[in-house]
Amino acid sequence: MIVVLRLGHRIKRDKRISTHVALVARAFCANEIVFSGDEDRELICSVKKIVSEWGDEFKINYEKNWRNFLKRKKEEGFEIIHLTMYGLPITKLIEKIRISNKDKIIVVGGAKVPGEVYEIADFNVSITNQPHSEVAALAVFLHEFFQGKELEKKFDGKVRIIPQEKGKKIVRN
């Protein structure tokens, strides 16, 4: 069970980035996205719509109080993985994270991530120590975690793409 927690969503600035975070979580085989920060019904609706079209189980939720959420999940036995450019390199941690059988919360910021997140996390993982993107960090983390197997997943959507050398082929069931 893999849950992605997106911290500090801001309706005005983050709508598209947060949507990308959610869609990456889904496409790379996480089970759920939880948004924190501003409550944004439009964002939740638009992700739900994509899930209903493109298929498969994927939960979308909002948690006002991410502190309590993380504490609760930790008590339930979840391992907390925080993706941050300040953390230890993924190459050093991924094997350990992969081997552990625990359910996982993957935390991605957010403008300013509070210090507590670094403390409560079991692993602070960097995908390069350069500034780039929480969207990219999440994708590469999940890709490494699943060792590329996530790319083979079949989704049972109403809409499907038949991969083409040139052009587009979409099938609707």
Added chain:
Amino acid sequence: MIVVLRLGHRIKRDKRISTHVALVARAFCANEIVFSGDEDRELICSVKKIVSEWGDEFKINYEKNWRNFLKRKKEEGFEIIHLTMYGLPITKLIEKIRISNKDKIIVVGGAKVPGEVYEIADFNVSITNQPHSEVAALAVFLHEFFQGKELEKKFDGKVRIIPQEKGKKIVRN
């Protein structure tokens, strides 16, 4: 030589996504980002500022006419790789792309990518056939292309991070 071409930038909607595309290109060891669509000096400035702080060579350019740009580059011997959810799976193509010694343009959309792009591309590559994010697609493509070696790159910036198990450590030269 790897150049990323970001198609169809729109100042009003894409500022942050395009910034993320540029930063991913840099952090994952591409040599240059070229923006097309709206000319956005603020975007170019903000990426240049990050490069000057965090180091290394990375070019940022704007091309009004992406058609001519792609044709010209093709004539110069560049291979054109278009990342699209409609393309053939990366797992099927990456070996072939990796082996070829040619310089590469990696094209990422953009709202509506014109059909010509699929035609001019030597490879239309999908990173899953699910909707997600050009930012994620670019990161996973470069990660696969460089086989994880890009994560080891040292940047010679004024600012550097010393990876930590908990918390943040930044060094300024």
